Amino acid sequence: xSSLLLLTNALQPSTxxxxxxxxxxxxxxxAPAEGPALxxxxxxxxxxxxxxxxxxxxxxxxxxLRSTGPGCPLVLVVTEGGLAAVTADWGIDDVLLDTAGPAxxxxxLRLAMGRQQITGDDSPMEIRNGDxxxxxxTYSAKLKGRVLDLTFKxxxxxxYLAQHPGRVFTRAQLLQEVWGYDYFGGTRTVDVHVxxxxxxxxxxxxxxxxxxxxxxxRFVMPEKSERPSEAKAKAERSEAxxxxxxNAQGTGGAGGVGGAPSGTGRPEATRA
Numbered sequence: 546x547s548s549l550l551l552l553t554n555a556l557q558p559s560t561x562x563x564x565x566x567x568x569x570x571x572x573x574x575x576a577p578a579e580g581p582a583l584x585x586x587x588x589x590x591x592x593x594x595x596x597x598x599x600x601x602x603x604x605x606x607x608x609x610l611r612s613t614g615p616g617c618p619l620v621l622v623v624t625e626g627g628l629a630a631v632t633a634d635w636g637i638d639d640v641l642l643d644t645a646g647p648a649x650x651x652x653x654l655r656l657a658m659g660r661q662q663i664t665g666d667d668s669p670m671e672i673r674n675g676d677x678x679x680x681x682x683t684y685s686a687k688l689k690g691r692v693l694d695l696t697f698k699x700x701x702x703x704x705y706l707a708q709h710p711g712r713v714f715t716r717a718q719l720l721q722e723v724w725g726y727d728y729f730g731g732t733r734t735v736d737v738h739v740x741x742x743x744x745x746x747x748x749x750x751x752x753x754x755x756x757x758x759x760x761x762x763r764f765v766m767p768e769k770s771e772r773p774s775e776a777k778a779k780a781e782r783s784e785a786x787x788x789x790x791x792n793a794q795g796t797g798g799a800g801g802v803g804g805a806p807s808g809t810g811r812p813e814a815t816r817a
Contacts, residue, residue, distance in 0.1 A: 547571050547658065548588075552578040552606070553595035562595045563622050565647040571654075578606060589617055590658055596623040597643055600630050611636030611683055618657035633684040633700035672707045675767030677753065679704045693745050698723065702738050706754060706764035715761040735762070 549571050555561040558575050566573060578595055592610065596603040603621070610619055618638040623631065631640055639657050641650060670682040676689045684700055686693045695703065701723050706714070714722075716732035724734065739762055743751035755765040 547590040547654065549573045549591050549593060549654070550589035551575050551593045551595070554578050555595060558595070562597070563593070563641065563643055563645070563650065565645055565650045566593075568647045569651055578603070591618050591620055591654055593620045593622055593641075594637070596621045596627055596631075600627060604630075604635055607635045607637050618661050620653065620657055632696045633686075634694075635697075636684050672704065674707050674710055674753075674764070676750070677707065677767075679707050688746060688750060695742075695745065699738055699742050699745070702735075703742055703754075706762065710764045710766045713757045713760055713763045719761065 549566075551558055551562065551566075551573055553562050553575060554577055559567050559573075574589070594603060594607060594610075596607075607619060607621065619636065620639045620641055621631065621635070621637045622641050622643050624643055628640065628642075631637070638660070639653050641653055645653075670680060672679040672681070677686065678688075679686045679700075681704065684697075686695055686700060686703055693703075702719065705719070705723055716735040719735050720730075720732055724730070739754055743754055746753060753765055753767065755763050757763055
């Protein structure tokens, strides 16, 4: 049995927010969906946030929870209409519809806690490839320090490709891994998201997501740029080699006795 903290302002949280939760054997505590209310709240295995109303305020609360680092998964409960507003910058770990059944709720809670245990404090939460960094902890991606404004699925797609640099995935594979087994849309969805991702990466970096003709997509490892010290050393070596070549050419061109210039048929006449 797990300890769950439900953040909601509902008058009857046990029946309003997520009815299926009352059918599961978990210890559920309720607190107001406000930042200050969390100061005196004991820890929990999972924090569930009621996101059925006032989405802007709920988004701010989720970001506050993520930035303060409660150390446990954040699961957002929304209506079907609210799904469209959820993006990667909310900082949540999973989303549940308020109509979800007991089996789905239990499975998602179990997976959220399992991922938390596997990740641990020592596992890297940030993926770095060249100028691109993908932070799983904050659901954010940066390119040369610039924060990319990505939707949830755009972030998940970029993260999945960046986790497997160089590996080619078919559209069907990406649809299965990123969108899940229960998604019934076509593979055209992958093409649309790749096009949007490339647009947000910009002309200079859109090639990070490469197309393999008649197969699918892959993350292209960026070429390593030389450090200033390495570039300077390389330039100095090149200059030294050119200097040696000039010296060799100068000494090799001299010939004859007494240093007479090479190529002259006879020694220079001496004036009286």
